[in-house]
Amino acid sequence: xxxxxxxxxxxxxxxxxxxxxxxxxxxxxxxxxxxxxxxxxxxxxxxxxxxxxxxxxxxxxxxxxxxxxxxxxxxxxxxxxxxxxxxxxxxxxxxxxxxxxxxxxxxxxxxxxxxxxxxxxxxxxxxxxxxxxxxxxxxxxxxxxxxxxxxxxxxxxxxxxxxxxxxxxxxxxxxxxxxxxxxxxxxxxxxxxxxxxxxxxxxxxxxxxxxxxxxxxxxxxxxxxxxxxxxxxxxxxxxxxxxxxxxxxxxxxxxxxxxxxxxxxxxxxxxxxxxxxxxxxxxxxxxxxxxxxxxxxxxxx
Amino acid sequence: xxxxxxxxxxxxxxxxxxxxxxxxxxxxxxxxxxxxxxxxxxxxxxxxxxxxxxxxxxxxxxxxxxxxxxxxxxxxxxxxxxxxxxxxxxxxxxxxxxxxxxxxxxxxxxxxxxxxxxxxxxxxxxxxxxxxxxxxxxxxxxxxxxxxxxxxxxxxxxxxxxxxxxxxxxxxxxxxxxxxxxxxxxxxxxxxxxxxxxxxxxxxxxxxxxxxxxxxxxxxxxxxxxxxxxxxxxxxxxxxxxxxxxxxxxxxxxxxx
Numbered sequence: 001x002x003x004x005x006x007x008x009x010x011x012x013x014x015x016x017x018x019x020x021x022x023x024x025x026x027x028x029x030x031x032x033x034x035x036x037x038x039x040x041x042x043x044x045x046x047x048x049x050x051x052x053x054x055x056x057x058x059x060x061x062x063x064x065x066x067x068x069x070x071x072x073x074x075x076x077x078x079x080x081x082x083x084x085x086x087x088x089x090x091x092x093x094x095x096x097x098x099x100x101x102x103x104x105x106x107x108x109x110x111x112x113x114x115x116x117x118x119x120x121x122x123x124x125x126x127x128x129x130x131x132x133x134x135x136x137x138x139x140x141x142x143x144x145x146x147x148x149x150x151x152x153x154x155x156x157x158x159x160x161x162x163x164x165x166x167x168x169x170x171x172x173x174x175x176x177x178x179x180x181x182x183x184x185x186x187x188x189x190x191x192x193x194x195x196x197x198x199x200x201x202x203x204x205x206x207x208x209x210x211x212x213x214x215x216x217x218x219x220x221x222x223x224x225x226x227x228x229x230x231x232x233x234x235x236x237x238x239x240x241x242x243x244x245x246x247x248x249x250x251x252x253x254x255x256x257x258x259x260x261x262x263x264x265x266x267x268x269x270x271x272x273x274x275x276x277x278x279x280x281x282x283x284x285x286x287x288x289x290x291x292x293x294x295x296x297x298x299x300x301x
Numbered sequence: 302x303x304x305x306x307x308x309x310x311x312x313x314x315x316x317x318x319x320x321x322x323x324x325x326x327x328x329x330x331x332x333x334x335x336x337x338x339x340x341x342x343x344x345x346x347x348x349x350x351x352x353x354x355x356x357x358x359x360x361x362x363x364x365x366x367x368x369x370x371x372x373x374x375x376x377x378x379x380x381x382x383x384x385x386x387x388x389x390x391x392x393x394x395x396x397x398x399x400x401x402x403x404x405x406x407x408x409x410x411x412x413x414x415x416x417x418x419x420x421x422x423x424x425x426x427x428x429x430x431x432x433x434x435x436x437x438x439x440x441x442x443x444x445x446x447x448x449x450x451x452x453x454x455x456x457x458x459x460x461x462x463x464x465x466x467x468x469x470x471x472x473x474x475x476x477x478x479x480x481x482x483x484x485x486x487x488x489x490x491x492x493x494x495x496x497x498x499x500x501x502x503x504x505x506x507x508x509x510x511x512x513x514x515x516x517x518x519x520x521x522x523x524x525x526x527x528x529x530x531x532x533x534x535x536x537x538x539x540x541x542x543x544x545x546x547x548x549x550x551x552x553x554x555x556x557x558x
Contacts, residue, residue: 029305059521059523059531059532064350264523266528267523269344
């Protein structure tokens with residue numbers, strides 16, 4: 001049975017990864033033998049400068065999901081390269097490094113530093129970053145998306161994956177723009193803008209006022225967007241949005257995802273990515289599918 | 302512990318007092334390893350409602366691991382429905398435990414509000430071997446929020462109680478009991494756990510009398526493994542996660558709101 005997949009020239013031994021911001025680096029907590037089985041790991045988004053993150057409260061539980069406004073708390077690209085990257089490399093699983101710049105120069109700065117590193121499979125551009133000219137996010141503007149992807153692609157020695165936001169009118173249009181900019185793949189979806197209100201104090205539950213909704217609550221919308229984008233582009237898709245089980249992951253694969261990422265569910269069931277992997281393999285056995293390529297985008301009309 | 306996530310058998314689940322319950326489960330390795338102030342993260346149901354696990358300080362870890370809780374939300378109500386021989390899905394041991402009192406300490410003052418009593422019994426189980434004078438100052442809303450204090454008393458802890466409505470102990474907030482605490486900073490050490498407003502009062506008292514101590518903090522929590530950075534609180538050293546850097550912090554470091 002072949003469950004390996006490719007993005008650009010990188011082969012992943014299986015299609016299961018973990019979404020940015022949801023996988024811990026605390027070695028004392030994960031079982032290395034199990035983590036090694038993942039097809040890839042996408043660590044938490046790294047910015048150019050260190051960021052302290054947003055004031056509490058940063059998360060709120062919602063029906064089958066959560067709102068988060070962490071504010072990309074991270075030690076910056078230098079801190080990441082010095083302290084986190086060596087530990088991630090030790091796991092021995094292909095790494096997709098999620099990065100975010102607050103302007104194009106910061107993206108360039110991060111890429112220049114990553115270019116000096118070995119042991120990275122690809123970079124993922126978190127396009128939910130400010131689009132300074134239009135007061136929107138880059139991911140909400142096809143031209144800005146194409147321009148930024150093109151710039152990064154011209155400099156990066158690693159394949160470039162663009163992560164798309166669902167907070168748009170037509171995600172297909174953004175996907176096409178990212179592909180035109182030269183993206184090697186697309187990750188979708190990021191979180192939906194969301195808020196929750198404390199009706200006693202009449203304040204937002206979230207310190208940052210609004211946050212992003214993730215978890216199984218958003219899964220059907222994510223599946224629809226993967227399907228839509230699959231129709232619109234030729235580059236591979238990493239599908240994500242509320243995947244909790246192998247059945248969920250299979251929906252994404254059939255809708256057109258080459259890889260699948262378990263995100264928020266890692267917080268509830270740390271074994272979820274491995275259960276997804278095991279479940280996808282048993283499904284293929286049961287349905288006598290010998291190559292995962294037969295499944296990807298196999299949705300019938 | 303071979304792995305952090307395990308399924309354990311419920312031994313008992315009972316009402317301790319009108320407001321609070323105690324659940325004990327069989328987890329010998331966890332019981333041996335867990336330290337005062339550490340916690341476990343329990344998935345109360347098998348569905349996606351409620352979505353998050355629920356964190357609980359360990360109340361006691363002897364033959365079995367015990368937690369105490371107040372069945373007020375969906376997660377804790379599901380927990381209250383657990384019966385003997387049911388299983389529960391538990392992550393643990395998690396978090397940074399309390400530091401033990403430094404050399405020279407003679408009096409340990411535990412100051413707890415409501416369900417904040419949870420980490421104090423396991424702490425007294427450890428500290429009783431060292432012959433400290435132990436006090437528990439406990440604040441509850443009503444008589445119904447007051448535990449049977451026998452286990453503390455059996456550990457040699459002097460127990461003082463205050464309730465908001467005066468239905469048990471003295472009337473008022475737990476701060477009315479602060480006069481029981483020795484003001485000698487070289488011999489007294491504080492442990493506190495409870496609502497932020499109460500711990501702020503404890504911190505103010507400690508600062509005034511130059512007393513050192515530890516606070517066990519709480520925040521909405523998702524992963525409990527230091528991954529999501531969702532449970533961060535403000536400290537004098539910047540944002541710190543309750544789940545990984547805490548729950549136990551130096552009392553003077555936490556910025557309470």
